[in-house]
Amino acid sequence: MACNSSGCESGCYDREKDDGSKISVEDAVAGGGNQESVCVKCKCNEPMTFGDGGSDDGRFCAECFRNNVFGKFRLAVTSHAMITPSDNVLVAFSGGSSSRVALQFVHELQIKALKNYEASRDRSLPVFGVGVAFVDETAAFPALSTEMVDAIEWVRSTVSSLSPPAKDLHVVPVESVFGSDSLDARDRLVKLLDSVPDDTGKEDLLLHLKMLTLQKIASENGYNRLVVGSCTSRIASHVLSATVKGRGYSLSADIQHVDARWKVPIVLPLRDCVRLEITRLCLLDGLKTVELACRSQCGINDLVSSFVALLQEENPSRECTIVRTAAKLTPFYFNKIPETDDSNVPMATQRRLKRFNIKYDGSMTTEAFCPICNGPLNRSDSSGLDTFEECLESDVLYAACCSSCRFQILPEDGSSLEQFSSYLPDHMISQVKHQKVNSQAYLREKIKDCLLLDDEEVV
Amino acid sequence: MEAGEAKSKKAGGSRLCCICNQRRPVLKRPKTLQQICRECFYEVFEEEIHQVIVGNRLFKSGERVAIGASGGKDSTVLAYVLSELNRRHNYGLDLFLLSIDEGITGYRDDSLETVKRNEVQYGLPLQIVSYKDLYGWTMDEIVKMIGLKNNCTFCGVFRRQALDRGAALLKVDKLVTGHNADDIAETVLLNILRGDIARLSRCTSITTGEDGPIPRCKPFKYTYEKEIVMYAYFKKLDYFSTECIYSPNAYRGFAREFIKDLERLRPRAILDIIKSGEDFRIATTTKMPEQGTCERCGYISSQKWCKACVLLEGLNRGLPKMGIGRPRGSGNDQKDTKARSTAKSIESKQCGSLEF
Numbered sequence: 001m002a003c004n005s006s007g008c009e010s011g012c013y014d015r016e017k018d019d020g021s022k023i024s025v026e027d028a029v030a031g032g033g034n035q036e037s038v039c040v041k042c043k044c045n046e047p048m049t050f051g052d053g054g055s056d057d058g059r060f061c062a063e064c065f066r067n068n069v070f071g072k073f074r075l076a077v078t079s080h081a082m083i084t085p086s087d088n089v090l091v092a093f094s095g096g097s098s099s100r101v102a103l104q105f106v107h108e109l110q111i112k113a114l115k116n117y118e119a120s121r122d123r124s125l126p127v128f129g130v131g132v133a134f135v136d137e138t139a140a141f142p143a144l145s146t147e148m149v150d151a152i153e154w155v156r157s158t159v160s161s162l163s164p165p166a167k168d169l170h171v172v173p174v175e176s177v178f179g180s181d182s183l184d185a186r187d188r189l190v191k192l193l194d195s196v197p198d199d200t201g202k203e204d205l206l207l208h209l210k211m212l213t214l215q216k217i218a219s220e221n222g223y224n225r226l227v228v229g230s231c232t233s234r235i236a237s238h239v240l241s242a243t244v245k246g247r248g249y250s251l252s253a254d255i256q257h258v259d260a261r262w263k264v265p266i267v268l269p270l271r272d273c274v275r276l277e278i279t280r281l282c283l284l285d286g287l288k289t290v291e292l293a294c295r296s297q298c299g300i301n302d303l304v305s306s307f308v309a310l311l312q313e314e315n316p317s318r319e320c321t322i323v324r325t326a327a328k329l330t331p332f333y334f335n336k337i338p339e340t341d342d343s344n345v346p347m348a349t350q351r352r353l354k355r356f357n358i359k360y361d362g363s364m365t366t367e368a369f370c371p372i373c374n375g376p377l378n379r380s381d382s383s384g385l386d387t388f389e390e391c392l393e394s395d396v397l398y399a400a401c402c403s404s405c406r407f408q409i410l411p412e413d414g415s416s417l418e419q420f421s422s423y424l425p426d427h428m429i430s431q432v433k434h435q436k437v438n439s440q441a442y443l444r445e446k447i448k449d450c451l452l453l454d455d456e457e458v459v
Numbered sequence: 460m461e462a463g464e465a466k467s468k469k470a471g472g473s474r475l476c477c478i479c480n481q482r483r484p485v486l487k488r489p490k491t492l493q494q495i496c497r498e499c500f501y502e503v504f505e506e507e508i509h510q511v512i513v514g515n516r517l518f519k520s521g522e523r524v525a526i527g528a529s530g531g532k533d534s535t536v537l538a539y540v541l542s543e544l545n546r547r548h549n550y551g552l553d554l555f556l557l558s559i560d561e562g563i564t565g566y567r568d569d570s571l572e573t574v575k576r577n578e579v580q581y582g583l584p585l586q587i588v589s590y591k592d593l594y595g596w597t598m599d600e601i602v603k604m605i606g607l608k609n610n611c612t613f614c615g616v617f618r619r620q621a622l623d624r625g626a627a628l629l630k631v632d633k634l635v636t637g638h639n640a641d642d643i644a645e646t647v648l649l650n651i652l653r654g655d656i657a658r659l660s661r662c663t664s665i666t667t668g669e670d671g672p673i674p675r676c677k678p679f680k681y682t683y684e685k686e687i688v689m690y691a692y693f694k695k696l697d698y699f700s701t702e703c704i705y706s707p708n709a710y711r712g713f714a715r716e717f718i719k720d721l722e723r724l725r726p727r728a729i730l731d732i733i734k735s736g737e738d739f740r741i742a743t744t745t746k747m748p749e750q751g752t753c754e755r756c757g758y759i760s761s762q763k764w765c766k767a768c769v770l771l772e773g774l775n776r777g778l779p780k781m782g783i784g785r786p787r788g789s790g791n792d793q794k795d796t797k798a799r800s801t802a803k804s805i806e807s808k809q810c811g812s813l814e815f
Contacts, residue, residue, distance in 0.1 A: 200725075243651065244721060244728050248735025300724060307717045311652065314713070318652065325654040330740040378738055403734070407727065 039064050050283070054276045055316040062284055069281055072272045073105045080257040081337045082267040083109065083225060088129040090170075090223035090264070092214050093159075095134070095151055095290040097282045100158075102229030102270055104287060106130055107162050114165060131168040132159050133217045135210050137292075139175045139186045140193060144292055151290050158288070170217045177212045177425045192423035195416055200245075200299035201408030208373050211262075212427060218264040226266045233275035233308070235268075236319040239326040241304040245404045250375030252329035261334040261374065274319055332376055370402035371428045372409055377402055394418045397429075478503065486693075489685035490726055497693055504690055508678055509544050515665050517676050520551035523631040525586070527622055528556040528577065530570030533637030535577060535698035536687050537679060541635065542581045556581075557625045557634070559618050560589035562597025563704060570699040577697065588625035590617055594771055601774065602705055610705050613770055620758055620767045626673045638677040641684040641718055644729045647736035648714050656741060663736035670750070671759055683729060685722070 038061075039047045045061030060068065077083050083106070091106050093099045113127045134155045138148045152171055159169045178185035189209070196202045218226050230238075235255050242251045253259065259266040270278070282289060311318040368377040394417040398410060411417050421429065476484045476496035484494035488503070495503070511517075518524060526541060528534045538556060545552045558574045561567050571587065578585040591597050594617060602610050626634045643663060650659040661667065666676040679687065691698055721728040752758065753765035760766070773781030 239651065240648070243647065243732055243735040246727075246731030246734040246738075249738035249740065251735070252740050298724075300721070300728070303717075303720055303724060307713070307720075310713060321654045322651055325651050325656060325659070328654075328656040328741075330742050404731070 041068075048280075048284070050280055052276065052280070054280075065277075066281065066284060069101075069273055069277050070105060070108070073102075073269050074109070076257055076269045076272060077109065077267075080267065082227070082258065082269055083128055085113065085125040085128055087225050088131070088223045089225045089227055090131045090133050090214070090218045090221070091227045092229070093132045093134050093155060094229075095155060095292070096229075097278050097287070097289045098231045098234065098270055098275070099229035100287050100289050101273075101278050101281055102227055103132060103159075103162075104285070105269070106227055107167075110165060111163065127165065129223075130165070131170060131221065131223060133170045133172065133214055135213045136171055136173040137206070137210070139173060139189050140206055141292075147292055151292060154288075154290055168221070170221060172213055172217050174206070174209055174213050177209055177216055177427065179426075188423050192420065195411055195420045195423065196409055197411060198408045200301060201405075203299055203301055205372065205409050209425070211374075212425065215262055215264055223264060226262070226264050228266055228268055229270050230268050231270045231273050231275050231278050232323050233312070233319045235271060235326075236322040237301070237305045237308045239322050240308060241301050244300060244304060245408065247375060247402065247404045249378040250370075250373075250402065251326060253332045253335065253376055255323065255326050256331050256335035258336050259334065260336065260338055261332070261369065261376070265337060267337075271323070368400075370405055371397065371400050372405040372424075373402060375402050375404075394421045397421045397424075486689060489683050489689070489722070490730075492726060500689070500693070504682075504686055505540055505544060508540055508682060509548060511665070511681055512544070512550075512678055515676075517635075517666065517678060518550055518552055518633065520549075521553075522551075522633060523553040523555065523629065524633045524635060525555045525557040525626045525629050525631040526583070527634060527636040528558050528574045528585070529637075530558070530573035530577075530699040531637070532687055532691050532696075532698045532700060533639055533679065533684075535573070535696050536691050537635065537637040538577055538581055538583060539694070539696055540690075541678065542583060553631075554583050555629050555631060556583045556585040557622065557629060557631075558585065558587045559621045559625065560587050560591070561614055561618070562590050562599055564599055566701060566704045567598075569701065573697060573699040580697065586625055586629050588621050588628065590621065593617070593621055593624060594767070596771075596774055598705065604774065607705060613774075614705075616766045616770055620765070623671075623673055623758070631673065634673050634675045635678055636675060637679055639679040639682050639684045639687055640729050640733060641715075641722075643677070643680055643736070644718055644732040645712075645714050647732050648717070652714070659736065659739060660741040663733055681730065681733070683722075683726075 037046060039045045040059045041064040042061060045063060047058050047060055048062050048065060049058045051057065083089055089106060091099070091103050093103055107130065110127060110130050113125075117123060117125060117127050132155075134152065136148060136152060138145050141148075155171070156169060159167055173182070173186075175182065175185040175189040178188045193202055193206065196205055214226055214228075217223075238254060239251065242248070242254065253261065255271075257268055257271055259268075281287070308319060308322070315321075369375065370377055394414065398406060398417065401410060411420050474483070476482050476499050477493050478495050478499040482496035482498065485497050486500055487494050488500060524541075526534065526538045528538055538554075541552075542554055544550065545554060556574060556578055558571060560571060574585060574587075577583070589597075598610070598614055601613050605613070622634060646662045647659065650656075650662055663680075665680050666674050668674050690696075718729065718732075750759055750761055753760040753763075753768055755764050755768045758765045758767065762769075764772070769781060
């Protein structure tokens with residue numbers, strides 16, 4: 001493909017070249033007299049030209065480009081202890097390019113670990129296990145049912161075509177969080193979504209339900225990590241949309257490499273890779289993807305995404321800057337893999353962990369979470385909690401939610417709120433009840449220095 | 460749209476103002492999309508500002524307060540509402556109008572005429588401070604010398620200091636400015652886009668510079684720009700609405716357009732952005748430059764000389780590039796101008812009025 005992009009800086013002429021083809025070393029050496037047409041990193045191979053308008057188009061050869069992206073992934077994994085030999089990892093796979101690359105990289109990591117295992121004499125480090133999860137959202141998008149069937153078929157063939165070690169695939173419908181009776185569950189899901197008046201709220205609620213489904217799959221099948229393939233671009237959009245929805249307090253919880261507020265900690269190993277790199281990699285490695293048109297075209301999330309795309313066009317590093325800004329916000333105590341006294345963890349890993357450990361301010365811990373979005377609650381948000389001792393369940397729900405969920409997800413009037421809360425998955429409702437206990441603990445924390453007795457004796 | 464639309468439909472059925480239930484509604488309130496009558500609009504508009512003033516304890520009785528008046532809609536409405544509330548609720552404030560004459564022919568001279576009329580209309584004493592008197596240069600002269608690039612840097616730096624000097628002349632305790640909710644939401648977004656965590660942490664505070672000589676506050680922090688325009692329109696207030704001739708297209712920034720799109724989709728979004736800005740978990744230890752005084756003019760400065768003196772020295776010595784961009788090494792110059800030009804296209808007001 002001829003490169004006619006303005007961002008193209010060096011190394012490409014009007015040469016027609018197929019994407020994905022690798023240029024042999026001899027070719028590059030032969031053209032060694034011309035310094036311009038070699039990869040800026042290895043200085044020997046011919047650089048790749050994608051013609052996609054990216055600023056570093058035509059600078060790196062295929063191998064260096066790939067190593068660079070994989071390097072970012074590996075650094076994220078090792079420096080945050082996302083995957084250790086004893087782990088059992090579940091990869092959330094939507095069929096999109098980011099999760100496809102995440103799956104591929106985890107797979108490669110596993111192959112490497114297996115090689116090392118077989119080569120090592122004492123075989124002390126086991127190979128981590130990998131499973132794949134696909135959430136079937138047909139119940140929420142009945143119009144897409146045929147596409148969904150095709151997509152599931154495609155996911156099955158993709159996962160089974162990966163070289164061994166074999167990976168378990170879990171295809172689970174999103175309504176499964178409502179219970180095991182599939183008809184009743186589907187009915188509840190549809191009614192729940194229908195009772196949300198706001199389009200963006202509906203979209204976000206479905207996303208939370210999807211996360212709950214993934215958590216359910218992970219905990220029921222014995223996984224202890226959930227790999228989500230969110231890339232920089234996706235996170236940049238999330239930063240802005242969270243800001244726009246008034247979720248500034250909980251934002252810093254969502255964008256870290258590790259999010260262990262869930263039962264099964266979520267890790268984001270592709271956090272430092274932009275979408276352009278991901279799509280290029282898919283092109284380069286011939287990774288096929290499938291995109292279902294599930295997202296609405298008129299909500300806040302869509303508006304934010306197109307704004308970020310516009311900004312990115314104007315300045316190719318804007319997405320990174322946005323994520324970097326948000327990363328400067330103070331993370332929460334759960335934004336790291338919980339420490340284990342596992343003696344299996346080798347010394348080298350422990351040292352590395354120490355080096356990269358996120359510092360968090362111990363005094364800024366929160367104990368209450370919004371039952372709907374699981375976002376940590378600001379003090380001003382959760383203040384109304386204790387006044388609802390004897391009230392209706394729906395009132396308690398209202399009081400326990402963050403202000404953003406109150407506005408965009410909860411129905412306005414009392415009776416529909418009542419109904420809404422009756423449709424919610426039991427897990428969420430039980431969290432509301434749990435919340436009360438938590439808020440008691442929170443109050444206790446505040447007056448701790450004046451209490452004379454230890455926890456149990458007082459209550 | 461979304462929830463807002465449903466709400467407005469509900470209200471449309473009654474055909475009466477949904478606050479007083481007596482008069483015919485004449486407008487849809489931008490902040491809530493309620494259909495209300497003119498009288499109720501005046502009432503809620505003024506009452507909200509009153510609550511912000513009281514809730515944040517912006518003023519103490521007996522204080523002298525200068526209103527930064529440009530003659531534009533925000534400051535005109537601010538002057539009107541503040542003098543009205545001062546009377547109605549007995550704030551006990553001595554109010555003054557403070558205008559800066561940058562010396563821009565065809566723009567500031569006309570807008571100053573508006574402010575002079577306001578002086579009479581609202582009975583507020585007016586003080587005009589000019590760049591020419593303070594610095595010996597008008598913006599016209601500066602632009603003649605340096606061209607249309609970076610001129611907003613000069614104007615912004617000079618204005619900031621000029622406002623403080625004018626306030627000192629008036630011996631006021633506080634300076635209020637007409638920054639509205641849209642401005643603040645935009646600043647929050649811009650600081651995220653630029654990675655400026657230090658500014659992000661303080662751009663939403665309603666009062667700034669409390670450690671400096673004269674604190675500044677923004678009573679319109681939660682007031683929507685659209686409602687300000689609406690108020691000025693219905694009250695037939697006399698204001699000046701021309702863009703600065705040296706920064707045309709100043710209102711076409713990406714961020715501003717984005718906020719307007721958001722407002723159409725969900726009016727509450729502007730307040731939500733401000734709320735996010737207030738709630739961001741930013742470590743209180745974020746480094747702030749140590750404040751000293753300028754050795755040349757005595758104005759607050761973190762460096763040996765304040766920015767205005769550096770720029771002024773450059774102008775007087777015929778080296779207008781001095782003080783623009785980073786002082787470190789000449790190699791950075793080109794990079795810096797590049798960064799500056801890209802930053803410009805995302806923000807709306809280039810002329811320094813967004814500096815808090």
